[in-house]
Amino acid sequence: MTISKFLYTQAIQCPKSLWLKKYKLEVLSSADASTSAVFETGNIVGELACKLFPDGVEVAFTREYDKMIETTSKLIDAGVKYIYEATFVYDGILVIVDILQIDEDGISIYEVKSSTSVKEIYLHDVSIQYYVLSQLGFSIKSANVVHIDNTYVRGDELDIEALFAIVDVTHEVVELQDAIPYRLEEFEDVLSDKTDEPDIDIGAHCNKPYECDAKEYCWRVQREIPEYSVFNIFNLGSKKQVALYKQGIVDIKDILDDFDMTDKQFEAVSNYKSRKSYIDKESIRAFVDALSYPIYHLDFETFQQAIPEFKGISPFMQIPFQYSLHIEQKDGKLEHHEFLADDGVDPREELAKKLCNDIPRDVTVLTYNMHFEKGVIKKLASEYKEYSSQLLDISDNIKDLMAPFQKKQYVTPSMMGSYSIKYVLPALVPDMKDAYESLDGVQNGTDAMSAFATLSSLDTDEKQKMRKALLEYCKLDTLAMVKILGALKRVVDD
Numbered sequence: 312m313t314i315s316k317f318l319y320t321q322a323i324q325c326p327k328s329l330w331l332k333k334y335k336l337e338v339l340s341s342a343d344a345s346t347s348a349v350f351e352t353g354n355i356v357g358e359l360a361c362k363l364f365p366d367g368v369e370v371a372f373t374r375e376y377d378k379m380i381e382t383t384s385k386l387i388d389a390g391v392k393y394i395y396e397a398t399f400v401y402d403g404i405l406v407i408v409d410i411l412q413i414d415e416d417g418i419s420i421y422e423v424k425s426s427t428s429v430k431e432i433y434l435h436d437v438s439i440q441y442y443v444l445s446q447l448g449f450s451i452k453s454a455n456v457v458h459i460d461n462t463y464v465r466g467d468e469l470d471i472e473a474l475f476a477i478v479d480v481t482h483e484v485v486e487l488q489d490a491i492p493y494r495l496e497e498f499e500d501v502l503s504d505k506t507d508e509p510d511i512d513i514g515a516h517c518n519k520p521y522e523c524d525a526k527e528y529c530w531r532v533q534r535e536i537p538e539y540s541v542f543n544i545f546n547l548g549s550k551k552q553v554a555l556y557k558q559g560i561v562d563i564k565d566i567l568d569d570f571d572m573t574d575k576q577f578e579a580v581s582n583y584k585s586r587k588s589y590i591d592k593e594s595i596r597a598f599v600d601a602l603s604y605p606i607y608h609l610d611f612e613t614f615q616q617a618i619p620e621f622k623g624i625s626p627f628m629q630i631p632f633q634y635s636l637h638i639e640q641k642d643g644k645l646e647h648h649e650f651l652a653d654d655g656v657d658p659r660e661e662l663a664k665k666l667c668n669d670i671p672r673d674v675t676v677l678t679y680n681m682h683f684e685k686g687v688i689k690k691l692a693s694e695y696k697e698y699s700s701q702l703l704d705i706s707d708n709i710k711d712l713m714a715p716f717q718k719k720q721y722v723t724p725s726m727m728g729s730y731s732i733k734y735v736l737p738a739l740v741p742d743m744k745d746a747y748e749s750l751d752g753v754q755n756g757t758d759a760m761s762a763f764a765t766l767s768s769l770d771t772d773e774k775q776k777m778r779k780a781l782l783e784y785c786k787l788d789t790l791a792m793v794k795i796l797g798a799l800k801r802v803v804d805d
């Protein structure tokens with residue numbers, strides 16, 4: 312058996328995943344934009360973390376691992392103190408150590424992660440490195456996880472000592488050692504049959520700790536789980552979902568009335584079964600009547616940086632870079648304002664200033680899922696004293712267009728128990744059902760985030776095209792809100 316530490320951790324999640332990655336690669340989904348962005352961030356964070364251990368030597372990556380192993384061995388013999396991407400193999404298990412520290416009295420392993428805490432799967436990741444190196448005869452002083460400290464706030468300069476946290480996980484990793492030979496035996500057994508897939512059913516493990524890239528194959532193709540099933544019941548929890556599935560209940564219509572659910576889940580299930588819409592006209596009237604004109608329909612786009620580029624920013628903080636604003640008058644007249652930051656600069660102050668110019672005090676501001684917009688605005692208010700009072704006024708005046716759907720005052724079967732705008736918009740405004748799909752380039756928040764992050768690397772024409780796509784996407788968000796509110800008003804007026 313040959314297995315990398317990556318495959319080892321995948322196999323811990325599910326041995327079938329290991330088998331598919333070895334023998335049936337074609338059924339796996341390729342990485343989407345957000346997965347690729349996570350990998351890219353991981354690479355950048357990994358490179359930066361090396362600066363914590365300066366003057367080291369990197370083993371250049373090549374698919375010819377023997378060369379990497381040979382280079383590592385030469386660097387150790389030459390007395391190099393820090394080796395980045397140090398590569399070893401023992402009994403077919405290949406590990407690449409992010410940072411290896413070599414002292415006279417032993418070595419230390421550092422595994423770099425772009426997350427903000429030590430997750431359980433990381434311990435398995437480090438444990439297999441520890442296993443290989445100890446089997447090769449190294450004396451190991453410590454095993455560590457290096458992760459981002461999200462309490463760090465960047466000053467004028469980036470302080471990498473403060474940006475990273477180093478957690479000694481030697482004790483936890485040593486405790487895992489005894490189990491490793493048994494696990495490896497199990498994985499070897501799984502891989503010994505190259506023809507028959509392991510008979511492992513789907514379940515909560517398909518999403519934990521990572522969403523498996525074989526889900527399309529195992530769930531849709533093999534088990535024929537439809538797009539909307541018991542696994543989509545809002546907040547039901549994987550334990551109950553899997554319990555239903557194990558009883559052979561996949562279609563929501565087959566759930567028995569006495570199944571343990573909250574009132575809201577029960578309502579959503581009953582609604583789905585009856586195929587009827589439920590509209591609480593009086594509550595919707597109260598919501599609509601509480602809105603005074605003009606109404607400012609607002610939507611932000613934000614992005615995050617693992618490594619803060621600008622002063623005052625923390626790792627993974629939501630940084631607003633764009634907004635769209637549709638101002639709706641009582642007679643239906645619409646006016647559109649928008650902001651999209653230049654790339655490569657801190658967008659926050661300019662955005663705060665423009666927002667205060669565009670939204671006066673004491674007006675109704677409507678957002679979809681107000682907690683997000685309120686959080687962004689309050690953070691801006693705490694950062695820019697000059698605009699603080701007006702920003703807090705805007706935040707205080709925000710009302711949530713999601714509320715009638717979240718409170719189940721308007722429910723249709725096609726919303727499939729969700730109050731996400733993705734389901735609400737086509738249910739209330741069928742004309743706009745394909746509106747997002749027909750956009751060119753940016754079709755959702757994740758696309759917008761990665762589009763903005765890549766702007767700096769594009770040439771002028773491409774950049775202009777991408778900026779246009781970003782503006783169109785965000786504009787559609789607030790236009791969708793105008794249309795949804797229009798549909799609610801028609802319900803009240805009928």
Ligand code: SF4
Binds near residue numbers: 327511514517523
């Ligand atoms: S989708 Fe689930 S069952 Fe299939 S390989 Fe992945 S984790 Fe295993």
